[in-house]
Amino acid sequence: MRLYATYGTNDLSRAIKFYNAIFSVLELPRLPGWTKDRAGWGTEPDDGTGFWICTPFDGNPANGGNGTMIAFPTQSAATVRKFYAAGLAHGGTDAGAPGTRDYYAPDFYVTYLRDPDGNKLSCFHYHYDPARDPGD
Incomplete structure (x- = not known):
């Protein structure tokens, strides 16, 4: 896709x-394709995915949608923790510290942040093993 x-x-x-x-x-x-009103990260459009930020086209203020979230997979719980720390250090706010959650599988390691505009983001790692990675 x-x-x-x-x-x-x-x-x-x-x-x-x-x-x-x-x-x-x-x-x-x-x-x-960066311009004065948008910026993006990811892979080339013909090869994968991209994530963009922009000022809203309709001129109204941007806001975080309730129930809206984008989640990014990664290959380690350590990267999940680094994602969270980098986000907090650069103007993001906590929406759920790194760790497992009772309502998910025990090997699903996840964190939640809000960007400076209130948009919700997640970073997650499947197949977490606390015996191999007890955390930082």
């Missing part, structure tokens, strides 16, 4: 700092 996702922002330069930080943890490069 090839797709892209977009979140709105009210302060593009602030959002770029936040997303540069979390996407560097996930090793997702910037995409070409």
